[in-house]
Amino acid sequence: MASRFFRQRSVVEEAAQEVFLKAYTQLGSFEGRGSLEGWLTRIATNTCLNMVRSSKRRPELTVSDLTEDEQSWMDQHSAGDGAEQASVENSLVAADLADRLLALLPPEDQQALLMIDGEDASIKEVAEATGWSESKVKVRAFRARKKLREAMEKLLDHRGKTESR
């Protein structure tokens, strides 16, 4: 769960440790109505969201912010050649790019989008994991998807302009 929000192992471990400590201290408040897994997931989600909220969000991402690897990944995939050639290295570059673009979104939107579009979770599953209503999940996912697509479009547009020069 924590690796959904963070990439650095130390930060992931810090989040996981906080989740375990919270779960331990709040175990008495677990009423047993839902599953223990769901209860833990909710604690983890809230803990991670709080940690993400405390870090600053980037206002915008431009092509110049991208690394060479990320730019060449975009070249490959937008041209349609090699889109199927998924190597571990390529996946990591793509994951890095995703992190950069997701950083433009509010943490709640990131969470909803990653679960639904990245992990094929249903709206209901996200609602259970986060404690949000299903309509809230839908709105967040819609907004996040739109914003991510627009940010990606901007990057593609910038890249197209720089290539045509």
Next chain:
Amino acid sequence: MKEKHITEILDNAAITSLSELELTEIRVHTKDCVSCRDAYEAAQLSAVILRSRAQVTIEPSPFFQTRVMAALREQQAVESVPAMWRLWKSAKVLVSSMAVTTAALAALSFVLPATSTPVDQPVSAFSAESVIMGQGSDELTYEQVMSTIYAEEDEAGK
């Protein structure tokens, strides 16, 4: 443009979960609409990077479990110990030393005088009269000293 733009379809659901009908609608529309074609391409790339991001898993370090257990034990210890006990733990050295000192002083003040025997007290070798006169009974007079010296000289002369 006759058809409705397809951006809403793209934003409504994950691209991988779109129905065949929706995908056909998108393909037909993007043949003529450049902006929607760009949007579709961006949506496809977004889906790819999100999938790649979701596949990232981070294995915990070998010491992670130990660290968490230590943190849990620490928290458990703090919570289970009452406030007075915590106060005692921090001040026990000071309090113990104070108690020992007090006990020692009490023993010196009350117990030792009662148990000490008067046998050891020395009896004065001087009478009140000799003390007043500034003379002890074991002190020799001038005459005694002189007579002793002369007596020894006489014996040596003989």
